[in-house]
Each structure stands twice: as structure tokens, then as C-alpha cells.
Amino acid sequence: MIGCDWRGLGRRALVACLLGGTSLGPGLLAAPVLAQAPAISGFSQAVAEAAAAEPALGAFYAARAYAPVWTDAAAAPRRAAFFAALDQAGAHGLPVARYQAETLLARFATIETERERGQLEAAVSLAYLAWARDISSGALEPEKIDAGIVREIKRPDPAALLSALLAAPSPEHFLRDLAPKTPQYANLMRARLQLAAQIGQGGWGNPVPARRLGPGESGAAVVALRDRLMKMGYLGRSVSATYDAALQKAVQSYQFDLGMKADGVAGEATLAEINVAAEERLKSVLVAMERARWLNGRDLGKRHIWVNIADFSARIIDDGKVSFETVTVVGQNRPDRRTPEFSDEMEMMVINPSWSVPRSITVKEYLPMMQRNPGAAGHIQLVDSRGRTISREGVDFAAYNARNFPFAMRQPPSQGNALGLVKFLFPNPYNIYLHDTPSKSLFQREVRDFSHGCIRVGRPFDLAYALLARQVDDPQDYFQKVLKTGAETTVRLDAPVPVHLVYFTAWPNARGRIEYRHDVYGRDAALYTALAKAGVELTTLTN
Template structure:
């Protein structure tokens, strides 16, 4: 938040002593030829040149700001004395004072205030002009598309952020009502508004003691009693899961509250506060607040048109959803990439174009050489369900191959698995062609969908209900989606089925989700990405700002 807001305003108003002269200069008409200029005209031109040169020099290292001032003839937009200049400064200060509500860095303007207080020349004023533009862009771009560059924080976040050009932002601001322009910058998604509301609520709660003491037990179950159960009861009350109660035993009411807590945190909702559940119950409100602030940043990264119909895959929630007009119309469980190097599922957005029924699995070379080649060296008949293919596309007779003669680099064959119910991709895959070779698909390994944490794949997203997912997609282009799907499936042949209306796909990673109804939902940081984002945000100046009212 802005500290000492009143001195800041006074400092900027002091600058208008110099800006008054600047405003008069820029209201003058064309300058006459030098031979006809009066001394006053020449003095005015010199002052304009001094200001313009100072602006050009101060903006030289920022190509976007430099381009804006070059296009507007180096005229002031902040430090002039006209009503619109005063309105822009006031609007910016108001926006900066609420920056912490968005989980943005503290825009400490102390240095700028000092510079404005010490303005002694038009060159000083020109430099202050550029500093205000830099401050504006830092806020505007931060609140609109995020403070961080995702790929610099984690290589698995390959998302393209819709960042607005700085020169265009400044030009748009100058030609608009400043207050309305700044209010229109944050994401308009309902999720963003709900996260901000929850952030303020949690700020307030932390300022008033948070959720109390943690529960001093590694696990508790129904029927138990004692001090630890009382601590559990009290913490659930502070979290909003229980009404006030004097119960000292783990009764049905507490069990029901624990079940709701488990539901909201992606846990098996058996009503038993086992080690996993207890870890989540004892997570501090500060840690939850950090998750919300990270979620706000992530929401800014996806501040784009997501598609009236789109597919939303939240990696931390292990689900894939179809969303129509803002309403979830289909949900299925998913399995995501293992939490090891080069197998974590990346985050990005693309467009699903088609599905392949009865797919062939073209084994990625990394899997072929790292996993299957060692097996073939030990036993040439290993993984017999897979076929070796040479460079001409011919099936290779394994008995004629000395696998021990090859290394991972020199292995000359491709490996494929023909269509079948045993195929690693199952009986259907859903394609949104991308350079990461990620797609959604069926799997014969159905038992994994019963796990609480489902990170087992090599990076692609496995679906628990792929047929139903296919029916939901095909329903937009056929009156009999199930019949259409099975007619192709029953051929046993690999077949591509195009989607007449391609569907945007968003692979996201949200550990804090604010549903339209009910309490906040939290999920585990399975890849540790949110921890890295939070650290980067803190390094950028983001901090907790607890409400005290």
C-alpha cells in the first residue's frame, strides 16, 4: 500500500509550480521562424527543448515509454498544470493505494516524492514525468497480465501471457477517463473477484488471530476425546466449518465438519482426521493467503477470452472439465504427469481440433530409449505387445537385432503399439497439436483414478471417463454422439474424427479456487510450482497486508 499518501499528493502538487510553465508552453501555437522570434519565444522554445530532452534521456532505456513520448511530441501527461494532468495523477495514486488488494507489490513512491520535492529545473521535471509513466506501466501491466514472467519462475509454465504493449497502454490512458481506464485493467472473471474478496476476508481474520492454535495430534478419529479433540473442534469453528460447540468428543457433528473440510481440500472424505487431513487442517492461514495471492497472479496470466465452450484441466485438482457459458457441464477425474524431471505436465492453452479413436501409440523416443531399450537388452522378447519399426516404416524382427550394440543415442528404431484395449492410450485420444506432445487420452490403468493424488503419467492427461468425454464433445455435431463414437470404435481401425467446432483447452495449476457457492477450495502444490511463484512474488515486493478493521 502507499504510505504517507497526503505528503505524496503535496509533493506532486509542488511540482505543478514548474508544470504551470510547461502547460503554458505546450498551449502555444506553431513557433515562428527564428528571425521573427522574440526573446520570450526563444526562451519558451528552449524550455520546451530542455523538458523534451530530459524526457527522451530518461525514457531511452524503456523502448515502450520512449515510443509513446516520441509519438506525442514529448508533451507531459502527468506534470502539466491542466485539469487532465491533475486527474491522471489523482487516479494513479488511488489505484496504487489499492494495489495490495490485488496481491501486487508495494508501489513505494518515496524516491519519486523526494525527486518531486527537489524539482529545481525543467530537466528535473522531465525526469519525474518519465518516472510517473514507469510507475503507471508497472501497475497497469501488473494488474492486467501479472507481475512475473511465468517461464522464468518455472520451466513447466510455458503459458503465453497476454501482455499489453506499454506505449499502447499509455496512449489509451491519455485518451480515456483515467479512473475508468484503471478500473477496467484487472481481469473481469468472476473467479478473480471472488479471490480478491477472500483475500480481504483472510487478511482481516489473520489480523484478528487467524485460526488459533494448531491441533497437537498427528491424527484423530471419531469416538476419541480429550484436549486434542477440543483443539480440533476450536480450529474447525475458527475456520467456519463448525458452529460454536462445547463438545469434547469427536462426535458426529465434528465428523461431518471434517468430511466437508476434506471435500474442500481434495481429500478422501471419510470424516477421519488422518495424517494427510491433519496436515491440511494445521496449514496456517498465512500459507493459504499466499496460495490466494498466487492464484490472483495466475488468474492475471489467463486474462484472455477462454472460449464460450472450453476445456479446463486443473492439474492440482486432477480433473478435466467442459465449461459452457461459464457453467461446468462435464467433469471427469484425471491422472497427470509424475513429479519428476521431464514428466511433469506443462501449463499452456491451445485448441482441441480432433480425436483419434483406436489410436496407435507412437512411443516417445525418451521412453523408448530410457525405459524400453534397457529391457530389450536384458530380454529381446520383452514388451512383446510393442512393434519395432525401421526408418522405412517396416516392422523389424527382434530376433535379428543385437540390442546391446545400441546406446540411447544410436538406437535406430521407432517403437509403436497398435490399436487395442491394452494400448497405453486406451481406445481414444483427444488432440490439440502442440510442440510439447501433450494430449488427453484413455488408459487401461483404471485403478489409478481411485488414488487421492494422481500424478503417474509421463506428462499427458489420462481421463477416467474418456467415452463420456467424447460423447459430450460430439454432441455438438451429431444427434447420436454415443452411436457415432461406437460405430467408429467397433471397426478396430485407427480413425481421426474432427471436431466441427474446435474447443480451446487450458491446462492450469490452481491450488486455491473460489467457487461461486461454498467455502474456498485448496489443493496440494504437487509440483512445488506455487511455492516458487510465491517466492518470486515476494522478491518482487509482494507482502501480506493484514486488515486491522
């Protein structure tokens, strides 16, 4: 019998032993297991009982007459690859304890009966399914944490995960490829490892003790700023105590990466960001990795629109590169106005749109105004159930409340229309879309959460031109001709464009450096709390 003594071995030695196809324990059934004896009723019954926690798993084993996946000699490379993958679960920001790797390895060393082997067989499969699900599509159920995360997550089929692993020429490659393969995820993972290592060395040092620092100043606070930016990777080694050109450039680069006004002056807002602890940035990265896993398995589209709510931006991505970008205004930080997260397809734009006022705004905002003054909001029409415009004269607004108000409200196309002169539609249950706005001044603010939930676009005409460029020869001329008619006109896109409304407070730029944004809705804080509760550890790199 080929074997080794499992008892007393360390984790990595156990994995090496597994890879060697050794015996599954010192018990009486070690030799028959190695000989790959046909499954007996004790093994099969134990697998069936233990797999009942996952019906698809029970059906999978039944379909293969309870042939083992993990607990015979032929499975040695497969189980070794799996336990090696579990060794890296912490580096992916996953809840390591959920997979019980240490316990499972210990059980391999103590099998005495076929029933114990069957129980372990099913336990490893359940651990594998949990890990594979988490690393490929996320460890959390986000809609249970925040009602604004309505993203449809593509969860892998349990039987398909097992069948694909069995069919894989290289278990190591198959398991590795379950994680997102995008460069953004790789950059986040690298940042996660670097931050954890930095925290292990004391983080970025003491906070900068100043409210404002600028070029030409000197002293201990400037030294602290210089030291902190060096540890963050924004400045090379230097011992100067003066706020010189190199330090100004480093501050400017930092401001640019955080979406701030890049003037090179470390004002109060800039220093507040610089003084954020490395631990807090690591939390943002861990949540971003989880969010990236939610998108894994979804074809984003060779051309797609990427709306980062936390970044107040919208971009067109063509073949992985940004071809258009604009600032945005998103929903206010109120429970009924926060912009939700989901993906859909943009199908059309409406030039010279009318605004059909949402029912919630009609009864919560305009009805009280009209009860006080029937002429209030006179630029918005009353519309009956048959779509007819109704005069306000003779309407007793005081006779109605939010439940029984029988009218809708609509604002006709105009320069002052709340939707501006164009809106972009991707029909969805949440009534969210992109649109122009007459309130241009809000785009000058750094924090831009002012809408009722829809996304206001800073460069709406340019967005329209970019979308039309693939279906008309002169998109600007075409758009302007339609616009000048003043008539509400729907223009369908020949090829619908995927739209992804996301919320990343940490995301890599084109250079791979992580840019951070404010958690304007508090969603990431709630998600990190849930990750920690699930067992994700802040700085653990490996099991």
C-alpha cells in the same frame, strides 16, 4: 496561482492535493507548469533520456511532441487515479516497492526545474507501465522460474496502455479494469484480504494436537478442532467439547473442499491439512492471483476444457458453468515427466488409437529391456524409418545406444493399448494430450501423478460423448459404432475447443470458497519465492 504546500503532507493528503490540480512544487517553474506552457528543451530532453529504458515509451512521447501525461494541471485527475490505484497494489499481491510510489510523490513536491519535471514525467510513466503490466498480465516471467510453465502470456503494448489511459473518460475505471475481471480473481482477492486480516488476529489458532478424531470423542483436542474450523468459516459458534454431528458435518465440508474422502472423520491426512497455517494458505492464494493474471486478456472460450494439474481433474466449462468433469492422472513429479502448463485448441479425437512410443521412452526404457531380452515388450512393434514393421529377429540390440538406435516403436490399437481406446489431440510442441488408459486403479488414489506427462482421463468415453454432442445426433451410438470396428479412426471436431492446462493449488469453487490442493510439483513454492524476492509482502493490504 492555485496551489498548496506539498511539504509535510501525508500520502493520502498528497493524492488529494494532486486531484485538486495544485502546483507541482515550490520552485520557479510551478506557475508556468500550471499555465501549461509549451514544453521546452529541458523537459523534452529529460523525458527522452529517462524514457530510453523503454523504447516504446520514448517513441510515444516523441509522437506527441513530448506533451506531458502526468505533470501538468490537466493531468491532475489522471495522476490522482494512478496513485490511488498504487495504494491498492498490495491488495492485489503485487510488488509494491517496484512502483516507488512514495518516492515519486515526494519528487512532485520538490520540482525546481523543467529538467526535473521531465525526469519525473518519464519516471511516472515507467512506474505506470510496470504496474499496468503486472496487474494485467503478471509480475513474473514464469518460464525463468520453472521450465514446465510454457504458457504464452499476452503482455500489453506500452504505447497502447498510455494511449488508452489518455483516451479514457474515467481514469479510475480504466485503471481498475486492467486487473482480471473474472469472478474467480475477485474471490481470490477477497480471500487474500480475509486471510491477511485473520493472520493479523493470530491466524487460526494452535494446531489440533491429535492424530485422529471422530464422532463421539471429546476433550481438549476436539475443542481445538472446533475452534480452528470456526475461524476457517466451516462452523458456527459453539462451545461443545464433543465431536458432535455439527462438527462432523464441518469436517466433511472441509474434506470435500480439499478433494479428500469426505467421511467426516478427522484422520491423520485431514488433520494435517487443517493444521496448515493461514500464512501457507495465503501464499497459495497470492500465487493463484499471479497465475490468474497470466490468463488475463486471453479469451478462454465460451466452451473450453480446464485441466487443473494440481487438482487431478478435467472439466468442460460451458458459458462459465461446469457441464462435464472427470478425475485425471498427470505426469510424475520428475523433471522429464511433469505435465507442462499451456493453452491450445483440441482439434480431434482418435478412436482405437495406436501408440507411437516417444523417443525418450523408447531409448531410456525399452531399449535397455530389449538388450537384456530381445523379446521384451513384445506387444510393441519395431518400426523403421519408412514406417515398416520390423521383426526383432536378427536385430542386435546390443549394437545400439540411445543416440543411434534406428527404430521407432508403436503399439497397435487394442484393449491393452497404453492410450486405451480413445485419445484427444490438441497438437503442440510438447506432445501432450488427453487419453484413456487400461490402468483404471490409479484413479482411486487421492494423489495421481503417475504418467509420463500426458493426462489420463477417468471418464474418456463420456468426454468423447460430450465433445461429439455438438456435431452428431446420437454421440454415444456414433462413438460405439466406430469403436467396434477396431480400426484407428480420427474424428475431427467441427469446432475446435480451447484447452487450458493450469496448475492452481488455490481456486474458488462455485460457492466462492477457496479450495486448496497439494503443490505436487513444487511449482507454487518456487513462484512464491520469486514473488517475495520481487517485493510481494505476505500480509500488507495497502501501501
